[in-house]
Amino acid sequence: MKFNEALKNIEIYEAGKPIELVVREFGIDAKDVVKLASNENPKGCSPKVAEAIAKSANRAYLYPDDSMFELKEALSLRFGVDEKSIIIGAGSDQILEFISRALLMPNDKVLMSQVTFAMYEIYAKQMGAKIVRTASYQHRVDEFLEAYQEHKPKIVYICTPNNPTGDATTKEDVLKIIDGVNSDTLVVVDGAYMEYAAAKDEKYKIVPNDIINFSNVIYLGTFSKAYGLGGMRVGYGIATSSLIEELYKMRPPFNITTLSLVAAIEASRDEVFVNESIALHTQEIERYKVFAKEHGFEYIDSYTNFITYLFSDKIDSTEVANALLKEGVIIRNLASYKMNAVRITIGTKEQNDRLFEVLRSLLNE
Ligand code: PMP
Numbered sequence: 323m324k325f326n327e328a329l330k331n332i333e334i335y336e337a338g339k340p341i342e343l344v345v346r347e348f349g350i351d352a353k354d355v356v357k358l359a360s361n362e363n364p365k366g367c368s369p370k371v372a373e374a375i376a377k378s379a380n381r382a383y384l385y386p387d388d389s390m391f392e393l394k395e396a397l398s399l400r401f402g403v404d405e406k407s408i409i410i411g412a413g414s415d416q417i418l419e420f421i422s423r424a425l426l427m428p429n430d431k432v433l434m435s436q437v438t439f440a441m442y443e444i445y446a447k448q449m450g451a452k453i454v455r456t457a458s459y460q461h462r463v464d465e466f467l468e469a470y471q472e473h474k475p476k477i478v479y480i481c482t483p484n485n486p487t488g489d490a491t492t493k494e495d496v497l498k499i500i501d502g503v504n505s506d507t508l509v510v511v512d513g514a515y516m517e518y519a520a521a522k523d524e525k526y527k528i529v530p531n532d533i534i535n536f537s538n539v540i541y542l543g544t545f546s547k548a549y550g551l552g553g554m555r556v557g558y559g560i561a562t563s564s565l566i567e568e569l570y571k572m573r574p575p576f577n578i579t580t581l582s583l584v585a586a587i588e589a590s591r592d593e594v595f596v597n598e599s600i601a602l603h604t605q606e607i608e609r610y611k612v613f614a615k616e617h618g619f620e621y622i623d624s625y626t627n628f629i630t631y632l633f634s635d636k637i638d639s640t641e642v643a644n645a646l647l648k649e650g651v652i653i654r655n656l657a658s659y660k661m662n663a664v665r666i667t668i669g670t671k672e673q674n675d676r677l678f679e680v681l682r683s684l685l686n687e
Pocket of ligand 1: 361412413414415416439481484485512514515543544545546552555556557
């Protein structure tokens with residue numbers, strides 16, 4: 323069978339390992355597994371969301387409200403944007419896919435930072451597009467604008483805060499990149515972790531209205547992180563209504579399930595939960611910084627709900643990640659990004675205690 327030529331150079335996305343895998347492979351009890359690999363909210367989801375899902379379980383047989391009226395209304399109120407400016411995806415991932423399919427043709431180019439969210443590349447390659455990366459993992463304005471001038475990409479991805487590094491780009495710098503790009507290039511500002519950056523430092527806070535007056539910019543957000551709904555798969559794109567209308571042509575019907583809509587609508591009403599989640603995170607991440615200093619390795623200052631530890635030659639990230647896995651602690655090895663580094667989601671106090679305990683004994687061996 324002859325598959326699309328474009329698939330030849332696509333590497334399959336490596337998702338964070340699930341708890342079930344550790345239970346199966348290492349015979350560890352599920353309750354003892356500590357999963358700090360997929361940047362989920364360690365507080366879980368809001369109890370109000372869990373209750374709303376349970377109450378709506380008997381609606382599972384119904385197709386969802388395809389207009390997504392209530393969720394769009396909630397987002398429209400939260401961000402002060404028109405409902406016509408909003409598209410909802412099965413995770414912001416699905417919106418990334420819509421964007422690629424709507425815009426890219428074979429041999430078009432897309433521009434992104436050296437180390438960034440892997441799906442930008444995968445969706446672009448599916449369309450036969452070529453990947454251009456800046457030299458740094460940080461989003462440097464000069465590097466982006468130089469590469470833009472040289473390659474004239476169809477899409478520029480700005481991931482702020484950036485996954486898997488955790489650093490962020492100031493609003494000022496994001497606007498400089500947008501300003502330096504012509505209106506026939508789409509700039510995607512992926513704010514999957516924006517709630518954490520906004521809480522840490524105003525300079526990094528970007529809301530859709532800061533950027534969507536540009537006709538060639540889309541802001542992406544998600545319910546998967548601060549809102550604690552990774553398992554429900556709900557994300558959104560916000561842009562001018564004409565851009566959203568084009569993306570709508572890519573959308574399959576009923577792309578958000580009935581229960582996911584219930585969950586996201588309820589989560590939108592519970593800002594207290596989001597604030598508590600960020601407060602827990604802010605407290606716990608400090609312990610990760612202290613741990614790194616105590617053990618003599620570097621970390622990237624994080625604007626997200628995870629921290630990236632950078633190891634010297636003396637420590638191998640693959641060995642560390644594998645050894646932790648055997649003890650039931652799942653973290654993300656960044657060797658596939660050509661970094662001797664690991665990305666660790668900041669967990670609850672107890673989860674972090676366990677990680678420090680296992681990692682400390684490994685490093686002292
Ligand atoms: N963008 C970034 C930067 C991410 O890290 C992720 C998830 N890891 C996504 C988008 C997609 O998130 P979701 O599909 O869960 O909304």
